[in-house]
Amino acid sequence: MTDKKILTGFLATLLLFAVPVAGASVEDLAANAEAGNPAAQAKLGQIYENGRGVLQNNSRAAYWYTKAADQGHADGLRALGVLYEIGRGVEKNPARAAELYRQAAELGMARAQVNLGILYETGTGVEQDIQQALSWYEKAAAQGYPRGQTYLGILLEKGAGGEPDLPRARSLYEQAAGANYSRALVRLGMLHERGLGVKVDLDKARACYKKAADQGYPKAIGLYQRLLGSGAAPPPAPLTGREDEVADDERQKMPPAGKASMPVPAPPVPGTEAGTFDRHLQEAKNGNAEAQNIVGMHYLQGRAGVSDPVKAFYWLQKAANQENGDALNNLGLLYVAGQGISQDYGTAALLFEKAAARGNVAAQNNLGLMYTEGHGVEQSPEKAAVWFTKAAEQGNVAAQNNLGLMYNEGRGVELDLTKAASWLKKAAEGGHPAAQNNLAIMYANGQGVEKNLQEAINWFEKAIFQGYEKARENLEIVRQELAAAPDPAPPDEASGSSIGEPARPLQEAAEPRPPSGTTPETKSAAEYFHFGNVHAQEGRYEQAIAEFKKAIALDPNNANTYENLAISYAKTGDNAQAAKTMRIAVQLRPNDATKYSTLGIIFHANNESDKAIVQYIYAARLNPGLEWLYYNMAVIYIQQNKFEKAWKCAKLAKVLGHPEESALTELRKIAPEAEGNWQPPSDNPHLRQIVVPTEEQAEDILKHLRRGENFGKLAAGYSLEANGVNGGYIGPLSTEQELPAGLIELPILTHSQPFKTASGFHIYQKIPVAAELLELP
Structure with missing residues (x-):
């Protein structure tokens, strides 16, 4: 991956913000919430989340959403789920989010049904299950919910339910488009433009795009301009595919100088009920500037019964004449935008300057944009940076993103990648999707932060989750780079040989070791890694830590180095640093069971049993044949007096070949009644394999197996390339698979004879998998 290729993500990221007007009083709502009214609690949570009439406070939002959710209030459940899903105001927990969405969805709430469907579609917090996603989208669509209709249509268009169903997808898009749902309009326009299930009809496509563009939908603006032949590059994709995370202030790229712009979307305003609007209108007529601003925004958004930019301009002008920021x-x-009045950048800049001088944060950011582009003012990156800084320091995420870009490019400020990354991180953590994409780029390129591809992936996924499509392209680039990187050499697998004393060896290096006896003046990462292992094996852990750190400085993406460093920290008693370091190894190799198991051991050794169990389960999901995992889980369950689970884990460990029976002996003493009749299941076996290049090597493997050696260790140590990862685990055995004759009838835990394929000689083994033991507590 080259910098040039991925840095395209920085294009078109200076975004224009409009902030919501002041909110209505919350005293009555707070009183009702305190009295236990769940609807008031949910509404108060929303007010805190959005900062309407109160200081924005995600923790308080979570507090009130929880109060409402505890009473089974559907919107409280859904809103709390959103916070858990994105880690805002609470510790991120997608699994908890899924459960909350499920509760709200089962109450019939369409928004929650779509959110739950998205989790199943993406495999976030739940096992990926497209059929479940389809089911939940269907439920929401059946209620006439445009977002559900659109998401269902997209899956059907892609053929997720089997063959693509373009007629039904088009019908769903048309239903949602009838409700003016922008994303559906765009999808429908694409069908007409590309002739998918219909004849190519550019007029219809253009009409769909325009209708969505008129609502300020960024992707539609670009598509519409392209069909008009304007030559303008399409702006960023929609900021979000979810209503739940759409910021109150919609964003729109600054229009290019000299070209007509599409309407700038207006911010939502409080008090959309007819009675509330009438009250605001009366106050506006009486000269109240705040009410005049609210009424103007009502007319701009069409919430006064009809969209009327001229009336919007009239009332906003009255409020502005009273210096309302x-x-x-x-x-x-x-x-x-030229809405309700002729486009005039000069006047716009003067208005932004007046508002900015009065401390209006959004205006400060907007003024910075005017100076950046030279719209209505003389172009001055220096002045732009000054205004971005003022807004950024007050928490405006758009300004933080923009300031980060200025530091990244050295425009108006001295180039400083560390400051760039710092400001982008603030904006990204504040939920700004473009900043999430840009921060991911910094991590991917190692600019201003230590290069970390897994962290880059995490931020790209957050941006994609909010509908920022540019991040999807960058994500693929990063994944390709990860796929192209050489895998570390297969690690040995250790046993947790005694209760309370799990152990794992150091992992072997991914790179070849240096020639024996050589100590070059300038060592490679592999050499530092090797000498670190030598120190560690001889108990010199401080020296080992120093060598591993040197290896990481040269090669920051070798998960095995982080793992051995983490083990060395643990050996010195620094378990906190060990866990922190091991998490990096997990991030670098998220599909490697040994990484999760080592993190589990570190937690286990530090008596953090609940955390250890979670990591052991993650590891067992990737390598369910790793017998010592179940043994260590049995040890923990005994300590927690969860004897039924302990019996099951201990039995499965024994069946899989774990030699230690201390756990079973202990259980027979303290909880014989909990044993029951459970045995490791044999009705749904899974498959693992060893793959070697020659028949001679296959025969040699058979000799090892006949001596009773561990199948998984042999797979890790001898299999070709990726076939040895996770003990050679393939997955559930299915009669629909193309498998060699006789494999279905092969008894569990009996190895097959070698089968020759184009990729080598395969030796298979069926193993029992207890799905109930792989469920998180």
Whole structure:
């Protein structure tokens, strides 16, 4: 992956913001919430989450959503699920999010049904299950929910339910488009533009794109401009595919100078009920500037019964004449967009400047954009940076993103990649999707932060989750780089030989070791790694740590180096640093069971049993034949007095070949009644394999197996390339698979004879898998 290729993600990321006007009083709502009203609690949580009339506070939002959720309030459950899914105000926990969505979905809430469907579609917090996703989208679509109709249509268009069903997808898009749902309009336009299930009809495509563009949908703006032949590059994709995470202030790229712009989307305003609007209108007529601003935004958004930019301009102008900061900013946006008035960047800049001088944060960011582009003012990156800084320091995530880009490019400020990454991280953590994409790029390229491809993937996925499609392209680039990197050499697998004393050896290096007896003046990462192992094996852990750190400085993406460093930290008693370091190894090799198991051992040794169990389960899901995992799990369950689970784990460990029976002996003493009749299941076997290049090597493997050696260790040590990862585990055995004759009838835990294929000689083994033991507690 080259910098040039991935840095395309920095294009079109200076975004124009409009902030919501002041919110209504929350005193009555708070009183009702305190009195236990779940609807009021959910609404109060929303107010804290969005900062309407109160200081924005995600923790308080989570507190009130929890209160509502505890009473079974559907919207409280859903909103709390969103916070857990994205880690805002609570520790990120997608599995908890899935459970909350499920509860709300089962109450019939369409929004939650779609959210749950998305988790199943992406495998977030639940096992990926496209059929479940389809089912939940169907439920939401059946209620006439446009978002559910659209998500269902997208899956059907892709053929997720079998063959692509373009007629039904089109019908669903048409239903959602009838409700003016922008994303559906775009999908419908694409069908007409590309002739998918219909004849190519550019007029219909253009009409769909325009309708969505008129609502400020960024992707539609680009598609519409392209069909018009404007030559303008499409702006970023929609900021989100979810209503739950759409910021109150919609974003729109600054229009290019000299070209007509699409309407700038207006921010939501409080008080959409007819009675509330009437009250605001009366107050506006009485000269209240805040009410005039609210009424103007009502008319701009069409929430007064009809969209009327002219009336919007009238009321915003009245409020701006009274120096109302929000109105000055909002009126400036109208001049930028040419809504209700002729486009005039000069007047817009003056209005932003007045509002910015009064401390309006959104206007400060917008003024920075005007100076960046030279719209209505003389172009000055230095002045742009000043205004971005003012807004960024007050927490405006758009300004933080923009300031990060200025530092990244050295525009208006001295180039400083560390500061760039710092500001982008603030914006990314605040939920800004473009910043999430940009921060991911910094991690992918090692700019301003230590290069970390897994961290890059995490941030790209967050941006994609919010609909930022540019991140999807970058994510694929990073994944290709990870796939192209050489896998570390297969590690040995250790046994947790005694209760409470799990152990794992150091992993072998991914790179070849240096020639014996040589100590070059300038060592390679592999050499530092090797000498670190030598120190560690001889008990000199401080020296080992120093060598591993040198190896990491030269090769920061070798998961085995981090693993051995983590083990060395653990040996010195620094378990906190050990766990922190081991998490990096897990991030670098998220599909390697040994990495999770080592992290589990570190937690286990530090008596953090619950954390250890989770990591052991993650490891067992990737390599369910790793017998010592179940033994260590049995040890923990005994300590926790969960004797039924302990019996099952201990039995499965024994069946899989674990030699130690201390756990079973202990259970027979303290909990014989909990044993029951459970035996490791044999009705749904899974398959693992050893693959070697020659028949001679296959015969040699058979000799090892006949001596009773561990199948998984042999797979890790001798199999070709990736076939040895996770003990050669393949997955569930299915009669639909193309398998050699006689394999279905092969008894469990009996190895097959070698089978020759184009990739080598395969030796198979069927293993029992207890799905109930792989469920997280």
